[in-house]
Amino acid sequence: MLYNLYELQRAWLSGAAAWASVGSEVLQNPSLPFGYTGVGPVMASALDVFAHASVSRGKPSFDIDTVEVDGKNHAVTEAIVKRKPFGNLLRFSREGLPEDAPKLVIVAPMSGHYATLLRGTVERMVESAVVYITDWADAKMVPSEAGRFDLDDYIDYVVEFLEFVGPGAHMLAVCQPSVPALAATAIMAKNDNACRPLTLTMMGGPIDTREAPTSVNDLAMQRPLGWFESNVIATVPLAYPGAGRRVYPGFLQLAGFLSMNFGSHLMSHYAMFKHLVEGDGDSADATKAFYEEYRSVCDMTADFYLQTIEHVFQRHSLPRGEFVHRGQRIDLGDIKDTALLAIEGERDDISGIGQTKASLHLARNLPEARKKYFLAEGVGHYGIFHGSKWRGMIAPVLEGWMDNHNTRAKLKVVA
Template sequence: MRFMATYDLMETMRNTNQWLGASAQAFASYPAFAMVPNPGLQWMAAWGEVTERSFKRMVVKPDWGLNAVPCNDGRDHVVSVEKVIERPFGDLIHFNVQGREEKLRKILLVAPMSGHYATLLRSTVQSLLPDAEVYITDWHNARDIPVSKGKFDIEDYTLYCVDFMKHLGPDINVIAVCQPAPLVLAATAYLAEVDPDAQPRTLTLIGGPIDPDATPTEVTDFGNRVTMGHLEETAIQQVGFKYAGVGRRVYPGLLQLTSFIAMNLDTHAQAFSDQIMRTAQGEASDNDRHNHFYDEYLATMDMTAEFYLSTVERVFKDLEIAKNEFVVDGRKVDIGKITRVAVKVVEGENDDISAPGQCLAALDLLTGLPDAKKASHLEPGAGHYGIFAGKSWRNNIRPLVLDFIDANSGASKAQLKVAT
């Protein structure tokens, strides 16, 4: 599985299915066929449209597509995406609400590198923009990064987070969503030792595997069961000749997508079957609920092999974060050194990826932090996606997180009210 031929074979299959879908749609939509209406041709055109769109989206990075933000002056202000720091494996970007005075609340969203682009947090960003200056880590697709740029593992990821936090300064409030939670916790502890004045004001950890063994799930069971040799042999491939990262060892996005879909195959199969019927009946639209979800869900990115393998080995198998034994750039990180950063943990009751208890374990590791600076919230009925982007986030979790930030900010309530 480690050869370019395998990577190129997957891309060939994807490309072929995209072509078949486009061809079927074009053939069944031939104007002459309209003289004799045929339900079979309508279904064929619908199948082609859905198939072509689905396979095309797998290799396209979604656009942020953010709506304008209403402000106190009664006008909607356009949002522009601006790069603050550019790095080979990821950028720090700022969502600039043009023409608006700078908000006192400053939030850094650390996006997961777990198969999808940072745009997975689009709705999270949109919900925070009216109340804060929002920054996010925009990780790059490993297939597009030349081998000459070097490696990128979980230590490099942690150091990227350290640099981003140092650049934004001590007034920043960090929110880590899912996969980065343990590494951002380690990055904060790293700063507590090497540059205490650069620590963020608050840290919110949402549904992350701080201690994967605290509450086992299918994900943690897989991590414990598989051997590293087997994982490397079956999951790692080399980028093919089509992309700038040719030769780089990666965990391919297309392979990840296969695993994602296999976990809920019946649900996805039914969703696509229903969409084909809606398209055939003229009930589908370009940005309907199905397309809105799957345009993002199908857009997967390659992870560097060293990042994926070191995550499984060091976070899930060896539990280096959970045991407070994580090492970054030769320095052992002590989470107990965090003494003044307020930390809040958010979990979802029905989260089947990072089950309740896995993220909460962070508070036990914060031995140097006063209880008054620790907080937690378990959202009833919420799954993994809902705790950062769904109704639970919008209606319940987001207000709690903003209140937590305000309670631990240096600004007075009067200042925050005026700024909002």
């Protein structure tokens, strides 16, 4: 019922957005005198903002055609190199990369947004590396015959993708996948898997949410698991390939994120409105581009979502040494040669300071020279992987860490 009601609302808003867009264009038409009055631009701008906020969105494209390196533009190629029911592995490579360029596997969050939320991450790292990224599927678009997908399956996918890329790869986990990526690394280390990553970088990840809990962590702790299953899990309607699948809908995830910072989102849209009225199209377009990506959401399977709530946010299974994968307990002490880099944002209001850093002391058998912590000053959660501070402050730290651990035998002491 919840999902069907949402579909009805979406259909109505899509129609309203279309009419608002038409109205905005009419009011700004230079051939009409109303556009030259003081009221015309204001009304047109208001309709434009409403249309942008209300229109339905599908899966965005990465659209990374070129990157600039040393003042020259280099073409970038994108390819699907491995297909799986619940997610593909994409590869990005630019022309002119040296033959010995590092291979970086980026594990994108399965948290309601598409992997394209990390477009800026890919765009920056493809300057110096062959970049692979997990492109998770929208659960409502996965045919029901594909079966279930849970936290165990997520870890299996990470291992399988690393094995496809082959030995000598580095791994980067952004936010939520820090937990399954760290677990996968421990499993591969225990099995002496030759494709275990040379380095694992975790950025803003909830490794141990008992450290500096945020409002996101508090919400997960305040309700029993049964509450989440009863109140936020819905059934995919008949119109989609995944009809009948139980999911955590992307529209609920988006509503939760927007409500956390409702004031700032409201002011962003008001600023966009003012830019449009003043004729500052570039500033308005920048805000539009962000929300175009931010509001593009997808569903995740109920199994994966509920297990993440239970084991990551409620039971803290991994840091307590109680996390089990396919019947086998995961011991982070098995990680002995994968260099770990933990990056946190000073102003992160989703993963508090110390939650990602916890991974370093949990890997108790890893030499200290293969551990590094970096606190990005003045950076919020999204600034860790997107924007000028990511490009100029954080990415160089990651590149340096990869360079200093580009083989298992090579070991430099990094300050």
